[in-house]
Amino acid sequence: MPTESSQPLPEYNPAKIEPRWLEVWEKKRYFYHAPKVKKDDLDKVYNLFAFAYPSGSGLHVGHVESKTALDIITRFQRMNGKKVLFPVGWDAFGLPAENYAIKTGVPPAETTKKAINTFRRQIKRIGISYNWDHEIATSHSGYYKWTQWLFLKLYQAGLAYKAKGTVNWCPSCQTVLANEQVVDGLCERCDTRVIQKELDQWYFKITSYRDELISGLDQVDWPEATKRQQLNWIGRKQGVEIVYPVMDESNNLIGEVACFTTRPDTNFGATFVVLAPEHPLAVKLAKDNKEVASYLDQAKKKTELERQQEGRKKSGVFTGLYAVNRLTERKMPIWVADFVLGHFGTGAVVGVPAHDRRDFEFVQFVNQHHPDKKIEVIRVVIGPDGKLGKVKSADDVYEAKVGKLTNSGRFDNLEVEEAIEAIGRYLEKKGWGKLATTYKLRDWLISRQRYWGAPIPIVYDPEGNPHPVKEEHLPWLLPTDVDFKPTGESPLKSSKEFIERTERLYGKGWRPEFDTMDTFVDSSWYYLRYVSPRDESVFAAKELLSKWLPVDFYMIGPEHIVLHLLYSRFFTKFLRDQGYLKFDEPFLKMRHQGMILGPDGKKMSKSKGNVINPDEVVDKFGADTLRVYEMFMGPIEADKPWDVRAVMGVYKFLGRVYRLILSSPDQKFSSQQVLSWQRKLHQTIKKVTEDIPQLKFNTAIAALMEFVKLWESQTKVDQVEKKETLPLNDLYSFVKLLAPFAPFLAEELFNELKSQGLKVDLDSVHFASWPSYDQKLIQNQEINLPVQINGKLRAKFSLPADKVKDKDWIVNQVKQLEKMNRWLKNKEIKKVVYVPGRVLNLVVS
RNA sequence: GCCGAGAUGGCGGAAUUGGUAGACGCGUAGGUCUCAAAAACCUAUUCCCUUUUUGGGAGUGAGGGUUCGACUCCCUCUCUCGGCACCA
Numbered sequence: 001m002p003t004e005s006s007q008p009l010p011e012y013n014p015a016k017i018e019p020r021w022l023e024v025w026e027k028k029r030y031f032y033h034a035p036k037v038k039k040d041d042l043d044k045v046y047n048l049f050a051f052a053y054p055s056g057s058g059l060h061v062g063h064v065e066s067k068t069a070l071d072i073i074t075r076f077q078r079m080n081g082k083k084v085l086f087p088v089g090w091d092a093f094g095l096p097a098e099n100y101a102i103k104t105g106v107p108p109a110e111t112t113k114k115a116i117n118t119f120r121r122q123i124k125r126i127g128i129s130y131n132w133d134h135e136i137a138t139s140h141s142g143y144y145k146w147t148q149w150l151f152l153k154l155y156q157a158g159l160a161y162k163a164k165g166t167v168n169w170c171p172s173c174q175t176v177l178a179n180e181q182v183v184d185g186l187c188e189r190c191d192t193r194v195i196q197k198e199l200d201q202w203y204f205k206i207t208s209y210r211d212e213l214i215s216g217l218d219q220v221d222w223p224e225a226t227k228r229q230q231l232n233w234i235g236r237k238q239g240v241e242i243v244y245p246v247m248d249e250s251n252n253l254i255g256e257v258a259c260f261t262t263r264p265d266t267n268f269g270a271t272f273v274v275l276a277p278e279h280p281l282a283v284k285l286a287k288d289n290k291e292v293a294s295y296l297d298q299a300k301k302k303t304e305l306e307r308q309q310e311g312r313k314k315s316g317v318f319t320g321l322y323a324v325n326r327l328t329e330r331k332m333p334i335w336v337a338d339f340v341l342g343h344f345g346t347g348a349v350v351g352v353p354a355h356d357r358r359d360f361e362f363v364q365f366v367n368q369h370h371p372d373k374k375i376e377v378i379r380v381v382i383g384p385d386g387k388l389g390k391v392k393s394a395d396d397v398y399e400a401k402v403g404k405l406t407n408s409g410r411f412d413n414l415e416v417e418e419a420i421e422a423i424g425r426y427l428e429k430k431g432w433g434k435l436a437t438t439y440k441l442r443d444w445l446i447s448r449q450r451y452w453g454a455p456i457p458i459v460y461d462p463e464g465n466p467h468p469v470k471e472e473h474l475p476w477l478l479p480t481d482v483d484f485k486p487t488g489e490s491p492l493k494s495s496k497e498f499i500e501r502t503e504r505l506y507g508k509g510w511r512p513e514f515d516t517m518d519t520f521v522d523s524s525w526y527y528l529r530y531v532s533p534r535d536e537s538v539f540a541a542k543e544l545l546s547k548w549l550p551v552d553f554y555m556i557g558p559e560h561i562v563l564h565l566l567y568s569r570f571f572t573k574f575l576r577d578q579g580y581l582k583f584d585e586p587f588l589k590m591r592h593q594g595m596i597l598g599p600d601g602k603k604m605s606k607s608k609g610n611v612i613n614p615d616e617v618v619d620k621f622g623a624d625t626l627r628v629y630e631m632f633m634g635p636i637e638a639d640k641p642w643d644v645r646a647v648m649g650v651y652k653f654l655g656r657v658y659r660l661i662l663s664s665p666d667q668k669f670s671s672q673q674v675l676s677w678q679r680k681l682h683q684t685i686k687k688v689t690e691d692i693p694q695l696k697f698n699t700a701i702a703a704l705m706e707f708v709k710l711w712e713s714q715t716k717v718d719q720v721e722k723k724e725t726l727p728l729n730d731l732y733s734f735v736k737l738l739a740p741f742a743p744f745l746a747e748e749l750f751n752e753l754k755s756q757g758l759k760v761d762l763d764s765v766h767f768a769s770w771p772s773y774d775q776k777l778i779q780n781q782e783i784n785l786p787v788q789i790n791g792k793l794r795a796k797f798s799l800p801a802d803k804v805k806d807k808d809w810i811v812n813q814v815k816q817l818e819k820m821n822r823w824l825k826n827k828e829i830k831k832v833v834y835v836p837g838r839v840l841n842l843v844v845s
Numbered sequence: 846g847c848c849g850a851g852a853u854g855g856c857g858g859a860a861u862u863g864g865u866a867g868a869c870g871c872g873u874a875g876g877u878c879u880c881a882a883a884a885a886c887c888u889a890u891u892c893c894c895u896u897u898u899u900g901g902g903a904g905u906g907a908g909g910g911u912u913c914g915a916c917u918c919c920c921u922c923u924c925u926c927g928g929c930a931c932c933a
Contacts, residue, residue, distance in 0.1 A: 225849050229928065232848060237932080261933060274933095312931060339931045349933050357846090358931055440932060558927080632870070634858055639926080643857060646871045652885095653870085699859065702869035709869090716887090786865040791914040793865055833913050839864040843913050 010662070012655035014622020018744040022124065030764065031129045034531075035083040037547045045082045046548050047074050048527055048587070050556035050564075051089040054115035055096055059122040060604075061612050061630065061642065062557075066593040068627045069636050069695065070555045071128045075740035076692045079770040085548050087530040088123070088130040090116050092139035093519045098452040101484045108452040109480070112139055122615060126623040127743045129766070136533045138522035143529060144454035145475030146539040147522050150571065151457055152468050153578060159205040162466060165445055169197035174488035176449045196300075201447040202456055202515070206570045210234055210439050212584075213569055221589040223637075226561050233562045235440025240264040240424045241346060242433035244273065244323035246281075246334065257281060257323055257334065260345030260438055263355065263401075264427060265419035268408035269380035272351040273323040273334045274316065274362065278342025282319070285336075291317050292336055299338040312358070314339055314365040318373055323350075326432050327409070327423075333373060337362060345438045354379040354391045355398055364394075380407045381416060444567065446518040451482055451491035453516030459502050462509035473505060478516070490514035524567035527551055527586060528575075539580075546582060554587040561592075591695060596630070597641040612642050624742035625651045631697035631741060653705055654745055657738065660711055661749045664731055665756055668722040673714050678777060680710050681730055685773040688737050697741070704737060728758045733771035787814055788841040789823045797840070807834045814840060 037044045049070050052063060074086045090112075097108035097115075116137060123130070136143055154160040168177040172192035176199070187194055206213075214234055217227045239262035246255045257273060275282045277299040286293040295317040316337030323332045332350070339358060340349050351359040354377050363375045377391050381403045388406070391397055401416045411419055411426075427433035447456065457469035457476040469476045479495035492498055492514040502512040525539075531548050532541035550572075556564075565587070572586040597603060598610025605611065617626045629650040633640045660667075669677065684707040691700035732753055739746035743766060750765035762768055779801055787795040797814050811832055814820060824844065831843035 225928095228849065232929065235929095235932065239933080259933080263933080314931085337931095341932065344932045351933090356933070358933075361931090438932080440929095561928085629870095632857090638851090638858090640857070643871065646857070649870050698857095699869080702859075705869055784865085788864085788914070791864095791912090796865075831913060833864090835864055838861090839914080841864080841913055 012658035012745075014624060014654075014744065015619075017748045018125075018127075018622055018624070021744050021747045022127070025764075026124070028763070029132075030766065031078075031086070031131060033133045034085045034087070034131045034548075037083050039543075039547055041083065041547065043081060043083050044085070044548060045074075045077050045553070046085045046551045047077075048530075048551045048554045049088070050554070050560060051091050051523070051526060052119070053091045053094055053096070054112060054119045056100065056111065056115050057606075058115075058118050059126075059614050061596050061614050061617075062593075062604075064126055064614050064626060065596055065630045065636070066555050066557070067123065067128050068126065068630055069593060069697065070553075071627075072631065072692060072697060072740040073553070073695070075129060075743065075766060076770065078766070079736065079739070079768060081769065085134075085530065086129065086131050087134040087136075087533075088128075088132065089134075089136035089526055089530065089533075090119070090138065091519065091523045091526075092116065092137040093144075093453045093516075093522055095450065095452070098450060098484065101451075102486065105484070107480065109139070112137075112452075125618060126614070126626060129743070134530050134533050136526060136529055138454075138519070138526065139452070141475040141477055142534070142536065143526075144478075144522065146529065147454045147517065147525070148457040148469070148474050148476050149471070149539060150525060150575075151517065151521070152471065152474075154204055154574065155458075155468050157574070157578070159208065159574065160202060160446075161205065162200060162202050164198055165201045165203070166196045167199050167201065167445065168194045170194055174486040176447075199447075201445050202458075202513075202517075203443040203445055204521075204570070206444045206566070207439065207441055209570050209573050210236070210441050212573055213441075213566065216569060216573070216585050219585050220587065222587075223590070223592065226558075226565075226590070226592070229561050230566060233441065233566065235438075237262055237438050239436055239438065240427055240433045241436035242267065242350060242427055244325065244332070244350070247322050247324060247331070249320060249322075254321070255281070257348050258346045259348045259350040260436060261350055263352070263420065264423040264433070265405060265408075265411075265414075265416050266352045266355045266380050267325065267350070267423060267427075268327055268405075268411070269352045269354050269378040270325050270328075270332060270350045271330065271353060271376050271378060272332045272359075272363070272366075274340045274349045274351055275319070275334065275336045276340040276342040276347040277336060277338050279336070279340075279347040281348075282336045285319050285321075289320065292319060295336055312339075312361060314358075314362045316362065316365065318370065325350075326430070327427075333375065335362075335366070343442060344440065351375070352380075353377040353397070355381060357394055357397045357399065360391065360394055360397045378407055380405055382406050444518075444520075444570075446521055447515040448518055449490040449514075450516050451478075451484060453519055454478070454522060455492065455498075455516050456513040458513040459506050460511045460513070461507075466513070467506075470505075476512075490516075492516070520563060520567050524564060525571045525575075527568070528581075542580070545580075549581070550583045550585060551587045552589060554590040555593060556590060558592045558594075565590075592637055594635070594637050594639040596633070597639055599642050599644055601641045617647065621647060621651045622654075622744070624654055624745045627743075628654065628701060628741050632701045634698055636695050636697065653708065654742060656708055656712065658745065658749070660708065660715075661731060661735070661752055664726055667715050667725060669714060669724050669726065670722050671724055673717070673722075674724050674726065677711060677714060677726065678730060679780070680707050681734060682773040682777045683707075685733065685737060685771050686778060689770070689773070692740070701741065704741075707734070728753060728756060732758055732760070732768075735765060736768050736771050739765050739768070783837055785810070785837070786839050787817075787820075788839060790843055791841060794823055795819045804837045807832075807836075810834065810840060811842075814842075 047070055049067060074084050077084050092112050097111045100106065100111055101108050138144060151160055170177050170187040170192050172190045173187060177187060177194060214231060214236060217230060239260055241258050241260050243256050243258045245253055246257050248254055259273060277296045282292065282296060286296050314337060316335045319334045319336060321334040323334055325332055351362060353360040353363040363377060367374050379391055381398055382388055383398055383400065383403045403416055405411050405414050405419050411423055414422060424435060428435060455476050455478055457474065458466045459469055460466055479492060479498040481495050481497050482491045483494040484491060498512055502510050528540040531544035535541050568586050572581060573584065575581045576584060598608065600610050602608060602610060614626060625647060629647045632650055684703050687703040688700045735746050735749045735753060746765050754760065781801050782798050783801055783804055785797045785799060786793055787797050795817060799810060803809055815824065827844040829842050829844050833841040
């Protein structure tokens with residue numbers, strides 16, 4: 001019967017389809033440039049992907065997931081008439097390129113360039129529709145010029161300062177390590193014990209924004225868990241700073257010591273005070289107290305690992321001084337111990353052993369090793385169980401904030417929560433303390449003794465005083481004549497050119513700062529640069545900033561939750577205060593993509609041999625299959641294992657779509673079939689349209705599959721009356737639905753439809769407008785109503801859609817059903833619950 | 846220890862946010878085609894009982910509760926995964 005179609009259809013062959021369209025898109029530079037927007041344009045959308053480090057191993061399937069997700073959203077929004085900024089860039093400075101240089105001698109600039117080229121090729125191959133004209137790389141001098149400018153702005157504002165600080169140091173690699181590079185006290189690269197070293201370092205004063213970094217979270221649509229992690233990191237705590245007079249052995253008043261506590265309610269049970277080794281009073285005492293001096297020395301020498309191995313084992317030394325608890329008139333011995341941290345609170349802690357485990361453990365240590373200096377344990381809170389027993393072991397320590405006070409004079413019998421208030425106020429009234437707030441957040445150490453980063457734009461005069469590099473000397477270029485071999489010194493020290501340049505520009509005897517900046521500095525303002533990446537006069541064009549920023553949607557891995565986001569928000573607030581930005585928060589809405597695990601359900605790693613290479617998947621099945629499979633795996637935010645065989649299922653699905661469209665002119669249907677085909681189509685349009693903005697790509701794809709399934713089954717029904725073909729315009733709608741997910745196949749099928757006679761004046765389906773659905777058409781004419789007896793499903797009753805609101809009619813009809821006899825015979829219907837179209841529940845007795 | 850997320854068939858996961866649990870895909874079994882295999886297509890597929898169909902019972906980590914009705918809400922517990930961790 002078929003005539004022209006007796007030729008076999010061409011097979012779905014992505015290897016032919018995809019390169020062809022890629023070439024066309026590249027040639028025509030589709031979406032290369034961000035669209036033009038007017039100020040306050042409500043149609044603008046800024047979609048941001050957390051730019052990646054261009055590692056030598058190339059694109060990872062995890063990259064593909066988040067890039068594809070954002071690409072789908074972007075294409076969907078474009079088809080819905082939005083103007084979208086969708087840029088791409090490279091977090092190109094960083095350790096791996098430098099380590100590679102140390103090993104091989106190949107300069108990081110070269111390695112990085114090569115890696116970027118690989119990434120760019122791979123990303124284009126999977127059809128991500130980035131605005132390539134806006135591409136940036138943080139290692140490019142046109143970019144880091146502005147990173148340095150930002151440093152200078154902070155410097156001028158007094159928010160960049162130099163101070164001595166303790167840093168992680170790997171004696172084998174001879175370099176400073178970031179906290180993240182220390183794993184269980186060992187260097188992540190060579191497993192050498194990391195030690196603490198005092199170095200003169202540059203810091204950014206992020207702490208001056210700590211309160212706004214908390215309150216600003218109310219303005220953004222981020223996952224609650226993410227917000228909470230930020231809050232924990234900032235770690236704001238309300239409490240009381242109690243000031244105790246300090247006396248020597250012979251009761252001479254010699255000063256005072258302040259202790260921060262969140263539990264002033266327990267202060268009647270305070271029996272000692274502990275200073276951190278860094279506490280000024282401890283340092284002062286060390287001058288003429290040998291025991292204290294040697295303890296401080298030991299504490300300083302301790303490595304991270306040793307501290308961790310010791311666990312919670314306490315140590316300490318008595319200072320010979322006492323603090324007076326004015327609530328009880330008790331003389332509390334003052335000790336120095338390294339379990340107290342110098343940088344939290346006041347660096348001194350008041351010990352309440354009955355109600356703080358660590359305090360109790362310390363008392364155990366003292367009472368065991370210094371029996372002549374025994375410290376008393378006094379219970380001042382009775383738990384709800386009414387137990388008033390002695391606190392004899394660590395398990396008896398009562399830390400919960402529930403219970404009533406005892407042994408606390410006039411405050412006895414108050415509930416803990418009340419007592420916190422009351423005693424706090426009392427201390428304040430007496431002038432013995434004041435309400436105080438402490439934070440865990442510390443200033444941001446940005447110095448790195450590394451080569452592959454942006455040089456800190458500071459020069460030192462012959463006396464060693466720092467001066468900012470003049471703005472006209474930016475970019476303060478990273479020298480190239482350096483020795484990469486680690487020597488324990490900053491690699492830039494080996495550059496003759498760098499020193500000569502400094503002397504030429506600033507005078508004889510002047511020296512440049514040899515450290516570079518933490519790469520987090522580069523990566524915490526890049527979203528601003530995207531609007532005008534080639535502008536040499538400003539970090540980001542003001543007019544464009546006001547049009548595009550803030551970022552509307554940010555897709556970022558959960559590993560960046562704390563640092564990157566905190567730093568970015570800090571920079572945003574700083575630049576706002578400097579008058580450059582007009583918004584408070586850089587990222588309005590944010591979501592995280594999960595991790596793609598190996599087929600074994602474990603994190604992919606070369607050593608486990610479970611790495612899936614996206615290039616190989618594309619070679620075998622094509623980019624569309626890779627994209628659709630990754631989106632189909634499951635919810636975007638979940639961790640999901642790769643299933644080699646499930647990829648085939650997606651490939652088959654795309655092949656079916658291909659064949660259905662190509663053979664559609666030969667498919668004949670009854671008008672009834674066409675109608676139900678259209679109904680399903682419109683239901684699918686609705687589902688996909690609603691799912692994409694919610695990032696529910698897996699269910700959107702499932703809906704497309706369901707539609708294709710129905711279509712296929714219809715072609716197989718042998719009916720007598722079959723003379724209609726599917727309307728080209730409806731086929732077009734379906735291809736549009738497919739376009740964000742499988743852009744190559746959709747483009748191919750769009751062209752096919754044109755050759756079948758579709759009249760559209762467009763070069764690409766990706767410029768088409770998104771299909772809309774007909775609400776009336778969606779309604780099924782027949783409704784299959786579940787009928788429950790006492791909440792258990794007993795029958796299904798199918799009724800015409802126009803009867804759906806007629807409860808009485810339905811109940812009557814259902815009662816007549818023969819099936820119902822069994823359940824309703826000799827029973828009384830006590831209650832009828834009817835949710836229109838959803839369920840009918842008869843409650844019988 | 847603290848904070849957070851989670852637990853649904855053999856597997857990945859759906860479920861209109863309190864209304865038919867298991868959509869969609871994988872896998873498996875049987876079938877069509879084939880000399881055979883692969884591919885493709887069709888059918889079945891939560892478990893148990895009954896069984897010719899019909900039918901019945903159980904069932905969303907465990908236990909309890911609220912409700913006409915609970916994967917969904919509340920309480921208790923177990924386990925898994927992330928983050929922080931001597932932070933006063």
